[in-house]
Amino acid sequence: MGHRCCSKQKIKRGLWSPEEDEKLLKYITIHGHKSWSSVxxxxxxQRCGKSCRLRWINYLRPDLKRGTFTAEEEQIIIDIHRILGNRWAQIAKHLPGRTDNEVKNFWNSCIKKKLISQGLDPQTHNLLASHKRSSRNIISHNNNQNSNSIFMLSSQNIPNADPLGISQYFSSLPKAPPNIVQTPSAIASSEYQTPNNILSNYKTLDFANELLLTENCFPSCPNVWVSRFDDAEDFGVQTTLEEGTRVQVQQEKEKSCVEKGIDVREDNYKDSLEMSSFESCNFDFGLLESVLASEFISDHDVNYMDEFAWNF
DNA sequence: AACAACCCCAACCGCCATCTG
DNA sequence: TCAGATGGCGGTTGGGGTTGT
Structure with a gap:
């Protein structure tokens, strides 16, 4: 029961021989692949087009990297998977020379086991039930696919790596505004990785930007949090701004700056510095995690914590 | 040495989205 | 507008290599 494209022809299956590889490579190199079904x-x-396409993409393509994954690549996969889930093709786009199949295999054969051995659920990246102290102590880490809650951390305002100070800081926080849109940076920062660890793994500014979606809350629409980047939906962000809205947002920002007596250019410049401030953040998120999982959290409403947002 | 159990990964399968006539 | 063809993707399988007994 093959694919429709090869149902009529006599096709070969299984591993490709070197001769077949050579034929396919030679043909694609000279003619390209406008239509895989005719290749x-x-x-x-004597293969189906689909099989040829797969062989080319996963094995014959000249830009493939091959070899074992580096620790850096592994970390990138884990970080993006935490945000995107099993979207292997999307993950592979951030790993030059790697295919979705390769990433998927590496995940299933290696990373998955590693996470489980660390007591983490490979699908949600949350602590496995057996590793949680009690249901009351569970922190609701954001799962990109089904959670609308938000959990953002501000390196600026949190007392530096002092458990008692952190607890006191939590206690002083106001109630979170409703209807907050979940954002990638929220997801990224709510986990075990520190933001600067995560960012240090990404060599392209574009992707760092994707992760660093900056949430802005505007005076006239206090319950609507927006993202500055176009491909936010890749990361589960539920708002996408049309061009008109972007203009409106910029106008809001200018208005807000005028009210505060701030030069909007200066404010924009501050925005541009967010990346570096994020990268230089030395707040210990692992420590925060342990604090949150400790006695402090049991005295607080988990939903409240889950909904709360701190701005970078 | 022989066999079983396990693991890895290339390739296949089936579904869905998009394209095309 | 619609149906068939095609491309793309994630899940799954099975062959072959490795490790354990």
């Missing part, structure tokens, strides 16, 4: 016939192969 096998034209290349003299």
């Amino acid at each position: 096998p016939k034209l290349a003299g192969l």
